[in-house]
Amino acid sequence: MMQMTFARALNSGLRRSLDNDPKVILMGEDIGTLGGVFRVTDGLQKDFGKHRVVDTPLAESGIVGTAVGLAYRGYRPVVEIQFDGFVYPAFDQIVSQVAKMHYRSRGTVKMPITIRIPFGGGIGSPEHHSESPEAYFAHTAGLRVVTPASPQDAHTMIQQAIACDDPVVFFEPKRRYHDKGEVDETLDPNSAPPMGQARVVTDGSDVTLVAYGPLVKTARDAATAAADEGVSVEVIDLRSLAPVDFATVEASVRKTGRLVVTHEAGQSGGLGAEVAASITERCFYHLEAAPVRITGFDVPYPYSKVEMHHLPNLDRILDGVDRALGRPNSLSGLEG
Amino acid sequence: MVQLITPAGERVSHPEYDPWVKDVSDEQLCSLYEDLVVIRRIDKEATALQRQGELGLWPPLLGQEASQVGSVRALRDDDFIFPSYRENGVAYCRGVDVKDILRVWRGAASGGWDPYKFNLAIPQIVIGAQTLHATGYAMGIQNDGADSAAIVYFGDGATSEGDVSEAMVFAASYQVPLVFFCQNNHWAISEPVRVQSHTQLVERGTGFGIPSMRIDGNDVLAVMAATRVALDRARRGGGPTFIEAVTYRMGPHTTADDPTRYRDPNELEDWAAKDPIGRVHALLDRKGLFTEEFETSVRTKADAVARDLRAGCVGMPDPEPLDVFKHVYSTPNSWLDRQQDHYSRYLASFGDPEAAEQEEGAR
Ligand SMILES: Cc1ncc(C[n+]2csc(CCOP(=O)(O)OP(=O)(O)O)c2C)c(N)n1
Numbered sequence: 001m002m003q004m005t006f007a008r009a010l011n012s013g014l015r016r017s018l019d020n021d022p023k024v025i026l027m028g029e030d031i032g033t034l035g036g037v038f039r040v041t042d043g044l045q046k047d048f049g050k051h052r053v054v055d056t057p058l059a060e061s062g063i064v065g066t067a068v069g070l071a072y073r074g075y076r077p078v079v080e081i082q083f084d085g086f087v088y089p090a091f092d093q094i095v096s097q098v099a100k101m102h103y104r105s106r107g108t109v110k111m112p113i114t115i116r117i118p119f120g121g122g123i124g125s126p127e128h129h130s131e132s133p134e135a136y137f138a139h140t141a142g143l144r145v146v147t148p149a150s151p152q153d154a155h156t157m158i159q160q161a162i163a164c165d166d167p168v169v170f171f172e173p174k175r176r177y178h179d180k181g182e183v184d185e186t187l188d189p190n191s192a193p194p195m196g197q198a199r200v201v202t203d204g205s206d207v208t209l210v211a212y213g214p215l216v217k218t219a220r221d222a223a224t225a226a227a228d229e230g231v232s233v234e235v236i237d238l239r240s241l242a243p244v245d246f247a248t249v250e251a252s253v254r255k256t257g258r259l260v261v262t263h264e265a266g267q268s269g270g271l272g273a274e275v276a277a278s279i280t281e282r283c284f285y286h287l288e289a290a291p292v293r294i295t296g297f298d299v300p301y302p303y304s305k306v307e308m309h310h311l312p313n314l315d316r317i318l319d320g321v322d323r324a325l326g327r328p329n330s331l332s333g334l335e336g
Numbered sequence: 337m338v339q340l341i342t343p344a345g346e347r348v349s350h351p352e353y354d355p356w357v358k359d360v361s362d363e364q365l366c367s368l369y370e371d372l373v374v375i376r377r378i379d380k381e382a383t384a385l386q387r388q389g390e391l392g393l394w395p396p397l398l399g400q401e402a403s404q405v406g407s408v409r410a411l412r413d414d415d416f417i418f419p420s421y422r423e424n425g426v427a428y429c430r431g432v433d434v435k436d437i438l439r440v441w442r443g444a445a446s447g448g449w450d451p452y453k454f455n456l457a458i459p460q461i462v463i464g465a466q467t468l469h470a471t472g473y474a475m476g477i478q479n480d481g482a483d484s485a486a487i488v489y490f491g492d493g494a495t496s497e498g499d500v501s502e503a504m505v506f507a508a509s510y511q512v513p514l515v516f517f518c519q520n521n522h523w524a525i526s527e528p529v530r531v532q533s534h535t536q537l538v539e540r541g542t543g544f545g546i547p548s549m550r551i552d553g554n555d556v557l558a559v560m561a562a563t564r565v566a567l568d569r570a571r572r573g574g575g576p577t578f579i580e581a582v583t584y585r586m587g588p589h590t591t592a593d594d595p596t597r598y599r600d601p602n603e604l605e606d607w608a609a610k611d612p613i614g615r616v617h618a619l620l621d622r623k624g625l626f627t628e629e630f631e632t633s634v635r636t637k638a639d640a641v642a643r644d645l646r647a648g649c650v651g652m653p654d655p656e657p658l659d660v661f662k663h664v665y666s667t668p669n670s671w672l673d674r675q676q677d678h679y680s681r682y683l684a685s686f687g688d689p690e691a692a693e694q695e696e697g698a699r
Pocket residue numbers: 029058060082086089422461462463490491492493494495521523524525585589
């Protein structure tokens with residue numbers, strides 16, 4: 001076991017995949033000499049060469065579109081989109097080509113492409129650098145969408161994503177890149193929990209709190225704070241956003257009877273709506289209260305001086321927990 | 337490559353381009369010099385403000401002053417500009433209050449000025465997107481039968497983006513009054529220009545049937561002459577022009593970047609010798625125009641602008657919490673109104689709003 005940052009854990013996972021499979025090839029803007037703007041690919045071009053770690057022209061549609069061709073030819077491309085807000089030029093290639101190729105070719109063409117996207121806010125960046133576009137991709141059939149929340153998961157899940165024969169949109173919570181944690185670099189990704197499986201992070205009995213990516217840490221902190229007030233919160237890290245492991249969430253809600261979902265993305269049409277609806281269908285008679293969503297607002301990601309108002313934080317999550325428990329909260333006395 | 341002032345400050349003649357700047361008087365030359373110096377000063381001050389935590393980020397334009405000044409000073413007030421994030425020198429020349437230039441970089445707003453007041457669009461961060469906007473705007477000019485033009489600024493890296501190719505297709509097909517102004521500063525963050533193109537960038541334009549020029553982007557007169565040629569063509573119905581201004585980004589890509597990881601220091605040295613300010617200084621010297629009095633007046637001006645910049649930046653009030661919800665739609669939206677109402681109640685639930693605000697830590 002070793003203490004390492006989230007970014008370093010990804011780097012180590014990428015290195016292992018490059019080592020193990022000569023068909024793995026990394027592509028993206030500034031990922032070579034610079035090692036990526038977050039240094040996730042640091043040193044990889046030096047060790048694996050310019051043909052396996054490729055500095056591409058500034059053309060996102062070009063990056064993903066050529067990855068499609070490489071996959072056709074048996075490669076396993078891992079592409080980096082520099083920031084969440086710059087994936088949109090590639091959106092057409094991702095949703096119309098990457099996602100549908102296997103289906104269109106009646107299973108003959110595999111698209112084992114991993115699309116790495118640093119996502120989310122809280123780092124004081126200008127616009128287009130803090131978005132949470134996961135719902136667009138989770139809504140597209142044919143794509144798997146995952147997001148690790150700990151360095152260990154980053155290390156194993158990136159290897160699992162690369163090994164997966166389906167395309168994977170791999171969201172990296174950028175404000176956690178520098179967080180440290182224990183990582184077992186020798187862990188065999190095949191024996192680790194699969195990337196499609198949710199994980200109970202903190203056991204609890206009063207409320208189920210579902211989070212993913214950057215907010216898992218915030219949710220865990222909220223659970224600790226709630227415990228001080230005698231409220232027992234079970235925190236679930238979703239890990240996979242498409243498909244969602246509803247069974248794990250369902251088992252928890254059957255136990256607690258209450259559900260709070262939190263994400264940075266805006267509320268409407270977000271993952272929270274999907275979780276709330278699906279869990280309501282699955283365990284309506286076990287619910288003691290309506291599911292609660294604590295999310296970003298339905299606004300363009302705001303400029304940095306006010307982003308802290310947009311992002312769910314510990315207090316807003318606790319307020320949501322109070323709502324689910326019917327305890328006094330900021331909306332007490334309000335109907336509808 | 338078109339050049340009218342050598343790095344040593346010699347005025348060289350060019351039969352084709354000389355006529356386009358023959359009206360530039362000594363006085364105007366001095367004023368161009370002042371622009372260059374003031375812009376460099378703005379850049380330096382803003383970089384310092386970022387280092388002091390007053391700005392979230394700053395994209396320096398050190399070395400690119402002549403490309404920006406020469407081109408923007410060739411425009412008329414009714415010509416419309418579509419900039420990227422680096423055209424802060426253009427914004428200054430266009431009359432934008434220096435404090436408003438900083439607004440976006442301080443994180444206090446998404447756009448710092450009214451585009452229609454200056455005929456200057458808000459900065460674009462998505463690489464290349466503005467080239468299509470400029471093309472559409474120029475189509476509008478054409479439809480209106482006006483004789484103004486549009487100009488769009490973008491980098492060498494941007495030429496790889498699909499949007500830029502599509503913009504050139506549209507602009508050439510409809511022969512719109514537009515100047516594609518590419519500042520080839522040799523780097524797209526860490527990627528040298530050869531990653532973007534196997535040929536000289538100027539050939540991009542030619543391939544789309546757009547008349548193209550490759551000019552010394554560190555030479556303020558050459559830039560001005562070329563931009564005037566392009567604008568004249570646009571106004572006379574001759575369609576778009578592509579200008580590759582060959583310049584160099586002497587600083588980091590942004591204040592978050594570390595060029596020592598990818599750039600040979602010798603390269604920087606070579607380009608420092610071609611500095612856009614040094615050569616105008618030398619030219620003015622040769623002409624006997626660089627008097628002590630002139631030097632003092634330029635320095636006084638730069639000092640004053642830097643002072644305004646600093647004062648405007650540190651004195652800028654923070655936005656209000658509920659500003660988050662402003663301007664998402666131009667008409668009320670019930671979903672958002674509900675979220676705003678809930679968030680107001682949440683803030684109020686802390687009692688003292690000031691204290692509540694301080695407690696809001698997103699991390
Ligand atoms: C569509 C898109 N992809 C990636 C980025 C991230 N990014 C910001 S600036 C930059 C380099 C731009 O280089 P260039 O076009 O040469 O302009 P310069 O910054 O050198 O003036 C990149 C990759 C972005 N802003 N937009």
